[in-house]
Amino acid sequence: QIGALPPADTPGGGQPNVVLFLRDLTSARRLEAMRVDFVANASHELRTPLASLSGFIETLQGPARDDPRAREQFLGIMRTQAQRMTRLIDDLLSLSRIELREHVPPTQIVCLKRIARQMVEEKAPLAAERGIALTLDAPEPPYSVLGDRDELLRVVENLVENALKYGGSGGLVAVSLGREEASGNRPPQLTLSVRDAGPGIAPEHIPRLTERFYRVDTASSRQQGGTGLGLAIVKHALNRHRGRFVIESEVGQGTTMRVILPEHRTGDQIEAPDMRPV
Numbered sequence: 701q702i703g704a705l706p707p708a709d710t711p712g713g714g715q716p717n718v719v720l721f722l723r724d725l726t727s728a729r730r731l732e733a734m735r736v737d738f739v740a741n742a743s744h745e746l747r748t749p750l751a752s753l754s755g756f757i758e759t760l761q762g763p764a765r766d767d768p769r770a771r772e773q774f775l776g777i778m779r780t781q782a783q784r785m786t787r788l789i790d791d792l793l794s795l796s797r798i799e800l801r802e803h804v805p806p807t808q809i810v811c812l813k814r815i816a817r818q819m820v821e822e823k824a825p826l827a828a829e830r831g832i833a834l835t836l837d838a839p840e841p842p843y844s845v846l847g848d849r850d851e852l853l854r855v856v857e858n859l860v861e862n863a864l865k866y867g868g869s870g871g872l873v874a875v876s877l878g879r880e881e882a883s884g885n886r887p888p889q890l891t892l893s894v895r896d897a898g899p900g901i902a903p904e905h906i907p908r909l910t911e912r913f914y915r916v917d918t919a920s921s922r923q924q925g926g927t928g929l930g931l932a933i934v935k936h937a938l939n940r941h942r943g944r945f946v947i948e949s950e951v952g953q954g955t956t957m958r959v960i961l962p963e964h965r966t967g968d969q970i971e972a973p974d975m976r977p978v
């Protein structure tokens with residue numbers, strides 16, 4: 701944008717004072733377009749289950765009023781739709797909370813191994829339901845990072861859940877921790893990888909997976925209870941942690957999603973829950 705202030709009064713007949721101001725609106729416009737897109741997508745995602753709920757309510761008040769079997773079936777579907785809306789609102793709130801804090805560095809000393817173990821234990825029933833062997837490999841403790849425990853739990857939960865949801869049934873999902881020693885200016889880093897042996901992801905989708913509401917296959921994501929926000933949450937949480945997120949996938953072979961975080965080594969103030977033996 702280019703503009704000019706109105707000429708100032710110039711007593712004495714001198715040159716008028718003209719001030720030019722230059723401002724680049726491209727990034728402001730892009731941000732505004734992203735915001736509008738986001739609101740449109742979120743509204744659409746909420747409207748779909750809401751429309752379905754309204755339809756079933758009408759049917760229950762009308763044609764299905766005296767049909768106990770139809771009532772039972774429709775109430776089950778309505779419950780699923782209501783759960784879907786709840787999940788979506790929870791994810792929208794998580795994402796906005798993480799974004800609000802994105803510029804505030806986290807300060808808890810968190811053990812990544814403990815986070816990984818908690819998630820592997822929590823997701824064991826889902827893995828068993830799908831006939832998937834869910835394993836954890838973390839050779840030597842400790843795996844300390846400066847972080848926010850809840851956000852890191854959420855990151856690992858989203859990756860493990862995705863591997864269980866999209867990694868095909870009957871296979872293996874392996875969570876592993878590793879350490880990369882310092883090199884040059886780079887401090888030592890910890891890695892947490894979640895590998896599945898599922899159908900994999902075609903290369904053209906990979907750069908877009910962390911966009912809000914981007915899915916490779918919308919129907920399959922919805923059927924699995926996905927909101928399309930899981931990897932956007934991962935990306936923003938890792939921005940806050942000064943971490944990196946790497947996706948490697950080969951169609952027909954499987955996918956590895958890797959989180960890389962700076963290791964915390966001073967070990968001066970360890971929070972109580974993480975002092976228990978690993």
Ligand code: ADP
Nearest residue numbers: 862863866915916917921926927928929930931
């Ligand atoms: P969703 O809620 O749909 O799971 P995510 O943001 O977590 O949303 O993931 C975005 C999309 O990335 C998913 O819809 C799915 O298509 C794809 N995806 C994520 N993880 C995997 C994986 N391990 N294997 C194959 N596809 C995956």
